[in-house]
Amino acid sequence: MTAANGTFSMQVAPTLVPLLKFYFHEEVRKAAVSAMPELLRSAKLAMEKGVAQGRNESYVKQLSDYIIPALVEALHKEPDTEICANMLDALNECLQISGSLVDEGQVRSIVDEIKQVMTVSSSRKRERAERTKAEDFDAEEGDLIREENEQEEEVFDQVGDILGTLIKTFKASFLPFFDELSSYLTPMWGKDKTAEERRIAICIFDDVAEQCREAALKYYDTYLPFLLEACNDENSDVRQAAVYGLGVCAEFGGSVFKHLVGEALARLNVVIRHPSAKEPDNVMAYDNAISALGKICQFHRDRIDSAQVVPAWLNCLPITGDLIEAKVVHEQLCSMVERSDVELLGPNNQYLPKIVLVFAEVLCGKDLATEQTASRMVNLLRRLQQTLPPATLASTWSLLHPQQQMVLQSILSS
Template sequence: MLQIAEADSLEESTRHLAIEFVITLAEARERAPGMMRKLPQFISRLFAILMKMLLDIEDEPAWHAAESEDEDAGETTNYSVGQECLDRLSISLGGNTIVPVASEQLPAYLAAPEWQKHHAALIALAQIAEGCAKVMIKNLEQVVAMVLNSFQDPHPRVRWAAINAIGQLSTDLGPDLQVQYHQSVLPALAGAMDDFQNPRVQAHAASAVLNFSENCTPDILTPYLDGVVSKLLVLLQNGKQMVQEGALTALASVADSSQEHFQKYYDAVMPYLKAILVNATDKSNRMLRAKSMECISLVGMAVGKEKFREDAKQVMEVLMALQGSHMETDDPTTSYMLQAWARLCKCLGQDFLPYMSVVMPPLLQSAQLKPDVTITSADDDNDIDDSDDDSMETITLGDKRIGIKTSVLEEKATACNMLCCYADELKEGFFPWIDQVAPTLVPLLKFYFHEEVRKAAVSAMPELLRSAKLAIEKGQAQGRNETYVKQLSDYIVPALVEALHKEPDTEICANILDALNECLQTSGPLLDESQVKSIVEEIKQVITASSSRKRERAERTKAEDFDAEEQELIKEENEQEEEVFDQVGEIIGTLIKTFKASFLPFFDELALYLTPMWAKDKTPEERRIAICIFDEVAEQCREAAVKYYDTFLPFLLEACNDENPDVRQAAVYGLGVCSEFGGAVIKPLVGEALSRLNAVIQHPNAQQSENVMAYDNAISALGKISQFHRDRIDAAQVIPAWLNCLPIKGDLVEAKVVHEQLCSMVESKFIEVTPL
């Protein structure tokens, strides 16, 4: 295949197919990447082929003219394939494989006299950064120096590529790059903004400021604000349209990252932004106007309501007028305006309510957009060619090829996110819109065309329930009562459970569980038994499916080609499973808190799935969650939970001295709970419990930061044993030892409990206080 890819005599399309075959093989993680990584010469040859493809670029006058967004002028199909394949190769094989090859080949490109080779090296660095991030972060000094040296290159396309690389590295290697190299990167970008002979370079420098500041804390950015903001203002006034757009985006990001530190620039910046918003009315200026909206709303959020209030009124008048005008379907103003309104709402809070009647109708319309789908035969020669249209994405399912217009999906996702944003910000003020929003978003919990749409719909569910409950509590629900919350809960909760059952993405599974938990915290007491049963049944399914996926990954570790890179990927996937299990623990905890002992029949069913999680071969996180669930049962169900002590206390006692501090904390906390509520059942174990707690408290590193929470909870448990089982301890020794450990200062929640306990023990003469 590589011979075909290297053969200049063959047609370009044939060579591209050969490369596609090899890259697809590298991406087939279950089958081949370990095998591919074991062929370093093969990878080196493939990388060299892709680098050579990046040289197929021409110095088009259109690129220098910078009259349009056409920044790929001069790029060929060869170049585009090379660029895309470098990205895919690095993501599939990882940094340990790709970085040594890149380190071997890129210096020769950078040392060569041809500008195309310099350009290729910088483009390659940007393309491999995402897949190689962990390894490249370890070699940051070398990587950053390589890029910054090219900021002075005589050829503007090379300078552009260097800026492009810094922008991409700021995203993929942040925040490490920002923390370590802000003092060299920001001045270099500021210098590039002075390149008035090359407006495309200027515009890209402004865009890179956006990438850099997104991963920046205010303390890093603030010292550079004077210089950066003044340069961006110059570009706003004097630059070509493309440069102005870049400057607006950069200003928006800088304001967002620096927050209140941006206040001192507000009076200088806002008049320019408002002028663009009002005057950029031509069709050719639509994106400029859209970006001014984005910038104004982010600046407003950064400086706060008091500073922004008067300008906000003027801006919203302009937006309302725009909203009432006819806009073409491809006008970017629509999407930018949806987001700007939501930011203005976040900034103004309840003061935004009068504008909701203007904002909501088009927002609902966007959220209700139907996906633009085209279906053809997979082997049809006239199929959808996504390379010709960036707004189309194609997937092949069996013998069908499905094309989806992504711009429609993105607008829909933005609208759904904004609806969630309004519900979150306006709380009870959002109540009048719930009856329209809930039927719009609930079906989108299963909108499998677009993950962002599903995520937004999931996030909105608890916000809608909270809004309804608050409105009723505050008498702002247009005469509705708690029955309305029950009806809304009966609509939302089963829909979330059903969506969870069908969700293919592990991360979104965790999101659904989180949203379901928040819904239960709001409307849990309103659930009937059949609804609780359906939730419990789904939790069983989630645990089973997660365990099955982990077993499958464990099997993959036995494959002949399994290597360290694959192990790292499997570790990351298993961490996602832990997030799922964590959310399962949270939901079970909420159900136990809500229904107390009446939940125990369901807990008995779940125990079969949870008990294996206590085993030593499980991860610390799995063990911690399993212990926390038992702690919750013991605390909330009290005497009714004593029947579980014989099963779980031996595990709990052993876990008190676990290597992992989070497991120890959960275990000693549980021991305290059992001491308080376990009565006679716990008495025979008091001696062993004291010994276990003493090992935690007396450990030489007990009060180091990672151990202090376990230490504080062990002291709390010791206090409970002293109070509730005094007859089983040597009080003259144990109680002074406990008092000696007070006050506790790490776990502030537990500190309050312990210090209140101390006060009540003194007041009840349980502890004799000897006057000094």
């Protein structure tokens, strides 16, 4: 739907919304569900582009106030697990579009519905576990149960996304609701839960720590032991979420995180030094561990042997798997070089060639730094060209592929 359709959203909504509960036909419900975010999106676009004459934010709010409660109510009555996941997905999109237009009463009803969804989902999983113990249980039913459990994980996945959206939108004012949900979320960290459930639980805490900062410090005692343990989980997605969370806690945890720096380093070390750390399945966890190590170097240098740890971090660069973390890490490196970080440059500037090499690889790579960071790197390289001995510079360039040398020469001479 486009902005031009936005003016019709309010006229179309009363026809489509009741179809969320059209129990005679699943495809009709699915189509109605997928239309909800589109109606809201086009209304918002129409308002922003001035297509809807005389319509302002209250028009979008009116539509949002109609659609979101209707979705929550339909979700409460939805018998089909797959459509339940679709509804949660649509609800999350609607929340992202509506943002702070969603009022506290609606947040309350969404949180209550999430509790209901999680309770019902868990009891369905328990029933299936019981079914596997029956005498007449066979391979065919085993396949069916596996499929049903995958749908259940999709439901939990969408719940995690909705909570992430609410945390990002309302920040610390969402924490009373988070407190209510903690008895539902804490069991998801358990070893008896699936890797996907553990990952979702960790991501929710990561969001709380990142978005609520000081207000989230009170949760560290409860959740950090789980997070530290999960850093070395056998599942790479769980590891990635956990080491990312450690980086967030290192950045925002202040004195509360200080006494855990030693254990955090030990956990990250296991991830970084793993023989298959850079294989495709593990590279995202590896990159996030490098990023977390960088944050410990930045925010807790007084608690580490920085003459050892900072060069070890530099040695792991550049990172090329997680492009979001790559931009963060390479920007940090740039800032450290700009302020002539003593431990980074090393005695007699011995690590400068490695720094030049990292800059070169970042500049020749694809999307490894923001435009701003890249131009800062180019300026630093030009400065280093003037200050480094020609022999050092030549030996550094020789470590680059011919293709990289050409790219770099053209960047530096332009």
